[in-house]
Amino acid sequence: MTRIAVAKGDGIGPEIMQAVLSIFDAANVPLQYEYVDMGKWVFDKGYSNGMTPEAQQTIESLGILFKGPMETPKGKGVKSVNVTARKTWNTYANNRTFQTLHGVDTVFSKAGIPVDITVVRENIEDTYGGIEHMLTHDVALSRRFITRPGSLQVIRYAFEMAKKKGTKRITCGHKANIMKITDGLFLECFYEVAKDYPELKADDVIVDDLCMKLVTRPDLFDVVILTNLQGDIVSDLCAGLVGGLGFAPSANIGDHISIFEAVHGTAPDIAGKNIANPTALLLSGFAMLRHLGLMKSAATIENALLYTLEQGIRTGDFGDRNKPALNTTEFAQAIISNFGKQPQHNPRPMLEDMPVTPTVFKLDKNPMLESKDNEVEIIRGVDLFLESNEQHNVVAEKCLKHTGPLFKLVTISNRGTQVWPKGSVFTNLVNQYTCRFESVSEMAVTQTDILELQKRIATEFKICSTELLNMWGDKKAYSLAQGQ
Ligand code: NAI
Numbered sequence: 001m002t003r004i005a006v007a008k009g010d011g012i013g014p015e016i017m018q019a020v021l022s023i024f025d026a027a028n029v030p031l032q033y034e035y036v037d038m039g040k041w042v043f044d045k046g047y048s049n050g051m052t053p054e055a056q057q058t059i060e061s062l063g064i065l066f067k068g069p070m071e072t073p074k075g076k077g078v079k080s081v082n083v084t085a086r087k088t089w090n091t092y093a094n095n096r097t098f099q100t101l102h103g104v105d106t107v108f109s110k111a112g113i114p115v116d117i118t119v120v121r122e123n124i125e126d127t128y129g130g131i132e133h134m135l136t137h138d139v140a141l142s143r144r145f146i147t148r149p150g151s152l153q154v155i156r157y158a159f160e161m162a163k164k165k166g167t168k169r170i171t172c173g174h175k176a177n178i179m180k181i182t183d184g185l186f187l188e189c190f191y192e193v194a195k196d197y198p199e200l201k202a203d204d205v206i207v208d209d210l211c212m213k214l215v216t217r218p219d220l221f222d223v224v225i226l227t228n229l230q231g232d233i234v235s236d237l238c239a240g241l242v243g244g245l246g247f248a249p250s251a252n253i254g255d256h257i258s259i260f261e262a263v264h265g266t267a268p269d270i271a272g273k274n275i276a277n278p279t280a281l282l283l284s285g286f287a288m289l290r291h292l293g294l295m296k297s298a299a300t301i302e303n304a305l306l307y308t309l310e311q312g313i314r315t316g317d318f319g320d321r322n323k324p325a326l327n328t329t330e331f332a333q334a335i336i337s338n339f340g341k342q343p344q345h346n347p348r349p350m351l352e353d354m355p356v357t358p359t360v361f362k363l364d365k366n367p368m369l370e371s372k373d374n375e376v377e378i379i380r381g382v383d384l385f386l387e388s389n390e391q392h393n394v395v396a397e398k399c400l401k402h403t404g405p406l407f408k409l410v411t412i413s414n415r416g417t418q419v420w421p422k423g424s425v426f427t428n429l430v431n432q433y434t435c436r437f438e439s440v441s442e443m444a445v446t447q448t449d450i451l452e453l454q455k456r457i458a459t460e461f462k463i464c465s466t467e468l469l470n471m472w473g474d475k476k477a478y479s480l481a482q483g484q
Pocket residue numbers: 012016068069070071072073082246261262263264265266267268269270275276277278280317
């Protein structure tokens with residue numbers, strides 16, 4: 001028996017969890033459940049992260065959390081317990097598999113085009129750190145973190161998973177044509193890892209093109225890997241290809257702790273009525289069983305689910321409206337009564353069990369802290385983000401008074417578009433300029449030189465933010481303004 005932590009969740013959570021566990025029990029799945037207190041009702045009891053210390057301890061000692069949807073209390077300053085859980089336990093890879101389910105009609109199933117796509121989304125970084133500031137009353141800035149170790153970690157997971165699945169193609173979705181440094185780094189890591197997997201066809205597609213191709217020829221894709229925000233959007237797009245969020249499982253995988261959940265919410269409008277569809281949570285349950293090496297249980301139940309769907313058996317939210325809808329409990333019973341039946345389409349193979357006991361160990365050393373990059377690094381200058389509602393030539397004149405012997409003013413941009421020394425009269429300006437100061441004759445400057453420059457510039461402007469201009473060898477570690 002493998003012990004796992006189970007959090008029933010809020011809203012429809014307890015109903016769909018009950019349905020799924022009743023199916024597991026009927027199939028004699030060798031799991032033992034430790035129920036933990038997590039969710040909105042735990043917030044309401046005064047636990048600000050939405051879980052009790054005992055819940056946290058149980059999850060950390062077992063390494064697997066199977067969870068129902070949880071409500072995020074409304075109001076500023078309250079973080080989603082779902083996001084907190086993913087971040088606290090560093091579940092860096094979000095794996096969502098989208099497959100055609102016969103009985104769940106979509107435009108593709110009607111056209112006979114099979115969909116079988118796995119989207120791996122980086123789950124920690126990107127804009128999801130929520131590091132945001134108002135630079136002026138009119139200008140908001142979000143920081144986007146893409147790191148080399150974070151990217152390598154999730155990309156390596158995706159390649160390993162693709163190899164185990166016997167996938168042929170793995171595609172990186174990105175926007176490196178525009179975000180050359182952040183998405184550029186992710187893409188660079190993708191091809192670095194790809195070298196270790198010559199048996200897989202690794203390619204990349206710009207994310208907008210990817211979306212268009214996914215909705216026209218979804219059958220061309222196998223595994224797609226993306227950064228966090230793009231992955232968030234593309235994975236919901238893929239859910240739409242197979243019938244919506246009700247058919248979209250989700251696994252949040254980490255090295256120590258993994259979380260399996262449905263991606264839909266708590267459905268407050270139907271909570272307590274015993275009419276919710278448990279399929280998404282059940283599909284996430286299969287991902288968990290396979291993660292734990294319980295291949296036979298996963299295949300037995302999945303074949304029963306597929307057979308049930310093929311029979312047109314449904315809950316009220318999908319399928320042929322001319323046929324009666326079952327409630328949650330009846331739907332679970334229908335699946336149980338179909339154990340042993342083979343679906344006509346894509347029956348799952350009965351692979352041998354390979355039971356895995358999750359090993360949880362605390363990090364005493366963080367390997368991601370060690371950077372392998374040891375190129376010579378110098379500071380070439382600084383970008384100062386200034387607040388001003390004056391015209392750009394006035395801003396330039398004021399800056400030029402204070403450059404001193406070490407710096408030259410290279411460019412001024414507004415919302416990323418260069419407005420000085422050259423620009424266009426058609427550029428609309430907002431009250432925040434980014435002024436780039438580089439060292440004269442390309443020499444290195446020190447942080448103290450930059451602080452001195454800032455002191456002088458601060459006599460004219462409010463400096464809202466600063467960013468160093470680093471050079472690694474002969475490579476600029478910063479982007480150019482559009483038009484520069
Ligand atoms: P929702 O997914 O709960 O509901 C959207 C619509 O889909 C509703 O009409 C609902 O009845 C229907 N629906 C959802 N799941 C269903 C199911 N299994 N069977 C049948 N119908 C289903 O999204 P909403 O209303 O935006 O969010 C409600 C709450 O859920 C919020 O507090 C939100 O923060 C939370 N949430 C939690 C998530 C999680 O725990 N991973 C994910 C998304 C939202």
